[in-house]
Amino acid sequence: MAATAMLQPERPIVHRLPQHKCIDAVRWLPQLSPFDRFAVLAAFDTDSGSSSIEIHSLKPNPLSLQPHSSFSSSSRVSSLRASQFLQKTVVAASTAAGSLHILFSDPADARFESELSVPEEEGLHSVPGSCVDLMDGGVECVTVGEDGRVNLVSIGNSNLSYRRLFDSGGLVSYTAAKWASPVEFATGGYGFSLQWWDQRKPGGPVSQFKANWDQKFCAGIVHSIDIHPSRKHTCLAGGSLGTVFAWDLRWQQQPIILSGAGAGAGAGNTGVQSISESEVWDVQYDRCIKSSATSTRILPAMICSEDGILAVIEQGEEPIELLAEPCAINSFDIDHHNPSDVICSLEWEAVAILTRQ
């Protein structure tokens, strides 16, 4: 007993902060000063029916989030990213109506200064649902949507220009996107499909992944993708039925299942633990845990799910549950500067901030 108690990692300190608004997405802002910390929240106020993208500053003792700067968006935000570009903080948000907003803020005072957008009339995406990813360094965005369009949006000084890289005409829908390098990115969609794209090779995906899952293993939808900067050949994807898998470009058509309801059924995936059985809404490589894994193993990853689980999973290890809420955890973000800090948005109009020891 004593031994297991010692092995048991210490529970993180959790602060639940009611927001009185539905929080659709949440991100840390890149931290430029050690004293000020900010997070950006995509909020939806049902009383007034208005959506907004808000910067909140994090205040200690007792930990709280103070509204700092706000931008009102035309419709609900479907995905949110934050990055840094030329001494400016850039926030990119795609909305359910198909528009895209790029917001700039001065890192010194973290207030929104200017905004560029592609309004919905311009037809970047037809409704519903689109997803955006902002390139590290923030000069270009990729937006994908259920309508099957893949757009590249370049952020200029005073305007946005976009070109359509691909349009499947609705035959294929995309539900997630992530940059791998300045010219490559990955997308995900229905049936746990993943596509690999290269800007230099237009006309369609360079590579497609669609595993013939075991028959017991139902296919689902990919909700989130992450690619580690040091391992660009591996796509980490999370989706329906608690499924988290990795696709190694060098080992195509053979997914490495890290978690999932059907886990353990496929050959070579025996002994995979499943921490959740419902939708995995968000997945990110966990930069906090220094893995002992060799280069052949998939790096540890954090997930959040519809059944209220926030956990770290690692290939061949027991999953570590950080949070088990009675409601869904819709999104989370790990702070790049302090990877022990995690912010996540809870279904019941609240934000939780975790500090791992």
Add this chain to the structure above:
Amino acid sequence: MPGVASDTVGNGALVPFSDDTKDSLAVYPLHHGLAPPISRLAISWSRGNSLRVSLFASPSSSEPSSTSDDQSGGKVLEVKLGVGDPEISDSRWRQIAYGSVAPFALLQSRRSALSAMMNSSSPYQMDWWEHMLEYSKDITSLLGGPKLPPSPIIEEPTDIVKKGEEPTCLKAAWELLEIFYADKQSQAWLPERLVDWLADYDSLFSSTQETVYGKLALFQKELVNIQVIEDDPRYWQVMSSALSVGWLDIVVKMLRLHGSYQQDQLSNRELENGLVEAVAVLISKTPRLCHESTIGKLGELFKSKPDFIKAWEKWRSQITKLDCSPFWIQCDNRRTREGLRNLLQIMLGNTESLCSATCYWIELYISHFLYIRPFTMGIESMYNLAQKCIQLKPPSSNHKLTGLMIVILEENTEVVLAESSREFGPWLVAHAIELLTAGSEQAEIVLHEERDNLGGISMIELHRLVYAQVLSTHELTWQIAPIYLTSCMKQGMGLLENLLYRQSVQHNDLLLKNIEICRLYQLDHISSDIMKVAGVYHWKHGHKGAGVYWLQQSQDTSRLNRIAQQLFDSVGKSISDESFKQWEGLIELLGSESKPAGGLEFLHKYRDFKKSLQQVYSGKSMDAARQAVVSLLLLMKNPSTPQRFWLPLLYDSLKLFNWQECPLLNVSEINLLLNKLQELSSARLHPHFSEPNLPAEALSSIRLALATNLGRAILDE
């Protein structure tokens, strides 16, 4: 719909109101900004407590006056009914709704675990009280923070009334119900708990009448302006009021403000000061029955009743002794003398003093518990006492908490429910009904009894259903309604199905959350239906891939077959080499052949055929050619391959039939293809046959190629 019927623009009332109904009508103007006349008006319920009012301008009138730029033909307005709860905002209500899910679910699971054991003999019964109390405490903590705020570091000596978190009527009502129904363990000191309850919530009554709290707060404000405090009659009045409701800490604190305590006066007011101090000590030694909420308060605490009674008698005799003491005559400050003796009268339970010290009947009632009948009594005698207090201090206006208190004392469960529902809304009733069932066996029978006038459901189910309906109407709370609906045996499941069917399938997030609820409650048939709806929705909106995915998930083979027919039309035209990439993703989605794909199965083989054919055209590999032939034959043999594709398929394969090195098809295979051609020519006579878009000589060139291949194959064999 009075508000809507009257029209602000002034083109005449639409509905005439008769005089006798006028008093009960409230007319609200509606600012719609449309030019008169309004030709049509439609009213329907929107989400929650809102009405959706659609107004249509008459088309003829808007035409000539269309010079104004934004002249619209109509407008849709949302009219919110009711002002909501002034005490608790909508978002606070939602927080309460979220927070009460876990305690409620825990209690239900414990209840079902208990009924599974069935033989609920006394040991389980004991457990059950504890569970109920735990539930009640969880809900209480949800309704507000701790009762006592953290005391300030430097306490102002003149700070009499501490201001903690704003108490709410909702929390007060919950605690009242807990005191009477849930906390069976402390039934013995029910009056004591009521004393504490009033101390926490007396301020709430200030809205409708004068209260001791209100008097204290007022006096606190004026305290700075008073020079000689003991000469002010209000000082003594306020103290007697506070003492009458048992706020010992405050009275002692106020007594210590008495002028005789000041250093420079101490010598010549020694006697006076001695009397003040004696009273203060007596007050702080008031015996009280001990329970958890009395900890940290003034008074001497006793755990057992005999000890308490003994101490009580002793305490009273000490008061009487002081009251008869000769020192009073020597005390020359009249106000101090009279004030202090009045305090003693209150402690001795002088009805007149109590009556004049308290402000309304509940305060008088509490003072009776404290100073006249400090011993436990049954609910019936408590009710009689309340009646007496109401007679002594008839209420000038009704407060919702006094109403609740009276109906609780009347001991009629149904009336308590009706009153709580009327005054505090569906949340309180749905959750407090658990406490009421714990009240008595009789109450439990009343609440669980199935009633014909309620459509065969019980009171408990009725109130849960009502609350679940309230939750269902809001887009953020509908997801917790299933927890309440599934605890309703009779009609819960039906309403849950309605709720799930009603949600939009437009956005994936919402759709998946909906399906997740189906999974949790094993409602596979509903999730399958929802997926069908989603499939058709996406298909109709041109998201073909998403449509196919959802129909596949719901295993809806017949619809997949139907959409396959539509899909083939575009396949036939556009599966040229350039657009192949677009199709590939969709075909990938169809997954392995074991998955239900209906008529779409054909696409798989077609893809394989096209792929190998592409290789043939690019590299002329023999293997690829053989592979293409295999795919072609599979396609032609498969009954799911639509007939209209036969000719284009064969035309695409001309190169295979004319293969230079050797014949790729054997005699029986050629015969199969020839038979298909024969079938096709007879099908041509059918009126609905659609001619494929191929060159005129296509058929003859296929025939020729097949004949050539046949000849070579016969020679080979």
